[in-house]
Amino acid sequence: MYKVLLMFSKINKNTNIQTVLGNVEIYLKDFSIAKTIKMEIKTIVSEIIYNIKKYTPSGSLKLKIEKNVLYIHASDHGLGIDDINMAIKDGYSTSGTLGLGFASLFRLSDEIDIQTSKNGTTINIIKSIV
Amino acid sequence: MIEFSAKIKPYSVKNECGDFYLYLELEDYNLIVVGDIGGHGSFKVYDLACQMKEVIKKNKNKSLNEIIMSIHKQDSIKNNGMTIFIAQIYHSSPLISYCTVGNTKAILYRKNNIISLHSQEGIVGYDIPRTINTNLLKVLKDDTLVIVTDGVSFHNDEINNILNENLNSEDLAQSILNHCSNDDDSLCAVFKFDISNNDFSIKHNDNKNESHIVHKYNTNTNEKINLNKSKILPLLNTNKINTFIGKMDDEYLLVSHLKLRFVSLVIDKLNKLFTIKKIEYIKLKTFLLEVLNFTNIDIYIKNNTIQLYIYDIKYVHESLEFLFQNYIIKDDHSCIINISFEFYEKVTNDELKDIKQMLELGLTEEGYLKFKDNENKLQKMSEQARLVAMGEMIGNIAHQWRQPLSVISTSATGMLFQKEYGLLSDEKFEKICTDINTNAQYLSKTIDDFRDFIKGENESVKFDTELLINKARSIFNSSLKDSYIELIVDNNSNHQLYAPLNLLIQVLVNIVNNAKDILVEKSVEKKLIFINTNLDESNLIISVLDNAGGVPKKIISKIFDAYFTTKHQSQGTGLGLNMAHNIIINTFAGKLEVENKNYEYKNIKYTGANFIITIPRQNNEN
Numbered sequence: 001m002y003k004v005l006l007m008f009s010k011i012n013k014n015t016n017i018q019t020v021l022g023n024v025e026i027y028l029k030d031f032s033i034a035k036t037i038k039m040e041i042k043t044i045v046s047e048i049i050y051n052i053k054k055y056t057p058s059g060s061l062k063l064k065i066e067k068n069v070l071y072i073h074a075s076d077h078g079l080g081i082d083d084i085n086m087a088i089k090d091g092y093s094t095s096g097t098l099g100l101g102f103a104s105l106f107r108l109s110d111e112i113d114i115q116t117s118k119n120g121t122t123i124n125i126i127k128s129i130v
Numbered sequence: 131m132i133e134f135s136a137k138i139k140p141y142s143v144k145n146e147c148g149d150f151y152l153y154l155e156l157e158d159y160n161l162i163v164v165g166d167i168g169g170h171g172s173f174k175v176y177d178l179a180c181q182m183k184e185v186i187k188k189n190k191n192k193s194l195n196e197i198i199m200s201i202h203k204q205d206s207i208k209n210n211g212m213t214i215f216i217a218q219i220y221h222s223s224p225l226i227s228y229c230t231v232g233n234t235k236a237i238l239y240r241k242n243n244i245i246s247l248h249s250q251e252g253i254v255g256y257d258i259p260r261t262i263n264t265n266l267l268k269v270l271k272d273d274t275l276v277i278v279t280d281g282v283s284f285h286n287d288e289i290n291n292i293l294n295e296n297l298n299s300e301d302l303a304q305s306i307l308n309h310c311s312n313d314d315d316s317l318c319a320v321f322k323f324d325i326s327n328n329d330f331s332i333k334h335n336d337n338k339n340e341s342h343i344v345h346k347y348n349t350n351t352n353e354k355i356n357l358n359k360s361k362i363l364p365l366l367n368t369n370k371i372n373t374f375i376g377k378m379d380d381e382y383l384l385v386s387h388l389k390l391r392f393v394s395l396v397i398d399k400l401n402k403l404f405t406i407k408k409i410e411y412i413k414l415k416t417f418l419l420e421v422l423n424f425t426n427i428d429i430y431i432k433n434n435t436i437q438l439y440i441y442d443i444k445y446v447h448e449s450l451e452f453l454f455q456n457y458i459i460k461d462d463h464s465c466i467i468n469i470s471f472e473f474y475e476k477v478t479n480d481e482l483k484d485i486k487q488m489l490e491l492g493l494t495e496e497g498y499l500k501f502k503d504n505e506n507k508l509q510k511m512s513e514q515a516r517l518v519a520m521g522e523m524i525g526n527i528a529h530q531w532r533q534p535l536s537v538i539s540t541s542a543t544g545m546l547f548q549k550e551y552g553l554l555s556d557e558k559f560e561k562i563c564t565d566i567n568t569n570a571q572y573l574s575k576t577i578d579d580f581r582d583f584i585k586g587e588n589e590s591v592k593f594d595t596e597l598l599i600n601k602a603r604s605i606f607n608s609s610l611k612d613s614y615i616e617l618i619v620d621n622n623s624n625h626q627l628y629a630p631l632n633l634l635i636q637v638l639v640n641i642v643n644n645a646k647d648i649l650v651e652k653s654v655e656k657k658l659i660f661i662n663t664n665l666d667e668s669n670l671i672i673s674v675l676d677n678a679g680g681v682p683k684k685i686i687s688k689i690f691d692a693y694f695t696t697k698h699q700s701q702g703t704g705l706g707l708n709m710a711h712n713i714i715i716n717t718f719a720g721k722l723e724v725e726n727k728n729y730e731y732k733n734i735k736y737t738g739a740n741f742i743i744t745i746p747r748q749n750n751e752n
Contacts, residue, residue, distance in 0.1 A: 010455040026376055027458065060451070084193065084227050084264060085158055088220060106225055106268050114266035115248055117195075 012058040040108045072125040080116040135299035135335040136319035141170040148175030149317040159218040166279040168210035170315045194229045207255030239274040273323040281316025300335045378430035385489040388427045404471040440465040515709045529608035530576045534569035588630045595663045602638040615657040623665035629750040637710040645676035672743040677736035680726030720745040
């Protein structure tokens with residue numbers, strides 16, 4: 001059986017988050033990833049999708065795994081993150097709590113780079129899966 | 131602990147320098163600004179730098195974007211212009227957000243790699259980007275952030291060596307300025323993120339008054355984590371879970387290895403099942419046509435989703451993102467694309483089967499209807515053929531039974547008669563009863579024979595030609611006798627076969643019955659039927675020869691066609707020989723031919739039709 005190389009999903013107001021998460025689950029199935037890391041990946045992805053779905057007209061999500069590193073690339077056509085300071089404050093958790101919210105992206109990813117403007121937002125995340 | 135230092139090397143003197151930095155401690159974050167006013171070596175640029183610092187201080191609580199805009203709006207900056215790097219460094223998380231406009235450069239030194247931070251072209255006060263991007267970056271332990279104005283220029287190799295020396299922030303900033311500054315005001319600001327233990331406090335090495343100001347912030351904030359329910363709920367909504375990212379099961383396969391010439395047909399078919407928008411329709415069609423030049427495509431359908439399985443997406447993967455909402459690519463370059471539709475017709479299995487078959491055969495709707503029609507006809511024909519076989523069987527049974535029944539009937543009435551006149555002796559009674567019993571046994575045996583045959587078990591069994599002929603004979607013997615036909619069997623080779631015996635009997639019965647009908651119809655005086663078996667190297671040959679004068683030349687080519695009959699409609703259906711022909715070809719991989727033959731029997735010359743069954747031994751021997 002061949003491994004899935006890349007997963008891509010467009011997201012809009014009609015997107016069923018659960019469906020995309022199901023797809024992520026299937027995508028990750030090919031790789032041996034610890035349960036906690038899987039959970040973290042799904043939290044990241046659901047946070048991204050949720051934000052795209054709620055705050056922007058449309059966007060996309062791409063997952064790619066290369067040499068035990070997961071690359072998440074998300075972009076949208078929204079108006080950008082309005083108040084970054086608030087976004088970061090919201091639910092950042094340093095201990096092992098659930099830490100939902102946009103800021104969980106920062107906590108759960110190894111490397112993250114976000115570019116936001118009134119033309120939209122792109123997010124690049126790097127996360128080791130071992 | 132985050133260490134921060136900044137060094138400035140003016141082109142001329144300090145109060146003619148246009149490069150500046152600003153470090154402000156705010157509630158949630160520290161604001162860092164590195165600016166470069168256009169021009170150098172003039173008190174005017176220094177003055178402007180000071181003015182801009184004030185503007186920034188005034189707007190320090192605004193967003194980065196807004197701070198840049200507030201500088202941009204200053205009339206005083208319009209002539210010189212300014213480049214800027216502005217960042218917020220958070221107290222409670224390893225995050226920085228930043229904006230860069232112009233040639234102020236920021237690099238991140240991470241694990242011996244140099245990462246350039248995003249920047250946008252433009253000059254604040256003069257020409258800024260239409261939208262200013264705000265960037266968010268997670269800093270990792272031991273990251274080093276270096277911000278320089280355009281007075282500092284370096285190749286990555288050069289700065290790599292300096293960074294490798296593992297200097298503290300102050301020495302690093304100084305070293306960079308010493309090595310890399312050119313003929314301009316130059317500034318270098320350095321952050322060293324030693325953030326083990328989640329300590330995001332900043333130690334600012336202020337070179338102006340040489341005093342070290344240490345800003346400590348408590349990282350263990352008691353801030354409540356906001357578990358916003360509305361954010362969790364959609365995740366728990368399990369309605370409509372339809373995950374199709376994997377390849378669909380074979381039962382949903384619509385077409386395998388789609389052929390180029392069927393693309394239109396397939397899409398038209400799909401269009402009937404799903405409400406495909408015109409633009410989607412064209413998109414899909416163009417895509418399929420394009421991709422089929424390179425590789426194969428399978429199409430699956432399940433509920434509201436069409437799945438395209440593309441064997442090799444290498445050549446066209448770039449167009450996917452533009453065309454499709456959901457797809458995955460595997461490392462063998464195969465690609466699964468799912469296209470879901472909101473409105474779709476519920477497809478029944480039968481309909482799907484129809485479409486599937488249609489595409490397999492490559493037929494248009496019209497062609498397919500014709501094909502179905504033909505298929506139905508064939509089905510009907512085989513049913514009819516079975517009825518014919520049954521009819522012939524019953525005819526044969528009738529013949530077989532007439533004799534013994536009349537014996538039984540005569541015996542019974544004879545016995546009654548004799549009894550009435552007192553002539554029935556005990557011996558006679560016993561004899562008649564034995565006769566009746568014998569004939570009843572015979573009837574019973576006939577039924578067994580026919581039942582075996584009619585049951586139509588087409589399983590292969592071991593038998594020899596003698597058994598075959600005897601079994602067939604038991605079926606048509608009586609009717610031949612009734613028609614005064616002499617049957618001459620010459621079983622030259624009693625050969626063993628492993629084949630469906632019943633089918634072969636059926637063939638033989640059909641051919642013999644056909645010969646019988648002709649003989650009766652032509653009122654031949656001495657009616658003869660010969661059955662011969664012969665063996666050559668590769669075939670078993672069974673021939674059935676009559677003496678009815680042969681098949682007229684103009685019909686000999688049509689004799690095995692379905693529904694062809696020379697008999698009266700009430701008698702013949704035109705299926706007997708056709709059926710025999712089909713059985714020999716399909717089941718035995720042999721052939722059934724007919725020829726007219728002149729021959730001599732007991733010194734009399736005859737002409738008749740000779741049906742030759744050729745059965746390859748290879749396929750039909752065990």
